[in-house]
Amino acid sequence: MAFRFVTGNEGKVREARDYLADLEPVDQIDYDYTEVQSDSLAEIAAHGAREAFEELGSDEPVLVDDAGLFVDALEGFPGPYSAYVEDTVGVERLWRLASEEENRRARFKTVLAYADEDGTETFKGTVAGTLVAPRGEGGFGYDPIFEYNGQTMAEMSTEEKNAISHRGRALAEFAEWYAGRD
Numbered sequence: 235m236a237f238r239f240v241t242g243n244e245g246k247v248r249e250a251r252d253y254l255a256d257l258e259p260v261d262q263i264d265y266d267y268t269e270v271q272s273d274s275l276a277e278i279a280a281h282g283a284r285e286a287f288e289e290l291g292s293d294e295p296v297l298v299d300d301a302g303l304f305v306d307a308l309e310g311f312p313g314p315y316s317a318y319v320e321d322t323v324g325v326e327r328l329w330r331l332a333s334e335e336e337n338r339r340a341r342f343k344t345v346l347a348y349a350d351e352d353g354t355e356t357f358k359g360t361v362a363g364t365l366v367a368p369r370g371e372g373g374f375g376y377d378p379i380f381e382y383n384g385q386t387m388a389e390m391s392t393e394e395k396n397a398i399s400h401r402g403r404a405l406a407e408f409a410e411w412y413a414g415r416d
């Protein structure tokens with residue numbers, strides 16, 4: 235048995251492996267599930283996990299992680315559109331936009347959705363931090379501009395990031411639930 239983690243993002247898989255290694259192996263699977271247009275990460279992730287589980291065949295469980303960066307001063311932008319914004323304007327220009335604001339607070343949020351033959355479950359994680367000029371070579375995505383306790387997430391090891399991150403929190407909740415199932 236393995237978890238099939240449906241994502242094109244290797245950074246997410248690295249973080250999930252670090253957390254779930256004691257439970258099951260994690261296989262990265264490419265499958266282009268429908269990203270329903272919604273302001274709710276939970277709805278997007280749950281829908282994606284269900285569809286992937288049903289379409290991929292086999293009874294191995296599926297994981298989907300839908301995440302975003304929510305900038306307080308920009309009313310939560312880019313939020314559910316974070317991937318699109320990273321691909322288009324990019325992290326550096328998002329930082330420049332945020333740097334014009336006095337309030338530099340932001341949150342990373344993620345929803346991890348799990349689907350198997352019994353149904354779909356979602357697990358949420360959030361972390362609040364401060365946006366800063368890019369620093370660090372690790373992590374991925376918006377990590378270089380997201381500072382927590384004096385360090386950007388790109389300056390942390392996978393383990394350090396997992397210990398405080400949105401994804402780490404969702405993974406911890408999921409791992410606890412999974413280990414306690416009948």
Ligand code: ITT
Nearest residue numbers: 241242243299300301302316317320374375376377
């Ligand atoms: P999949 O949908 O294939 O899983 P993705 O990278 O498109 O991969 P999301 O839509 O969930 O995933 O990601 C939204 C954006 O937020 C995207 O630009 C990511 O790089 C970024 N992101 C997600 N988690 C992050 C994290 O832990 N640190 C920094 N950026 C993150």
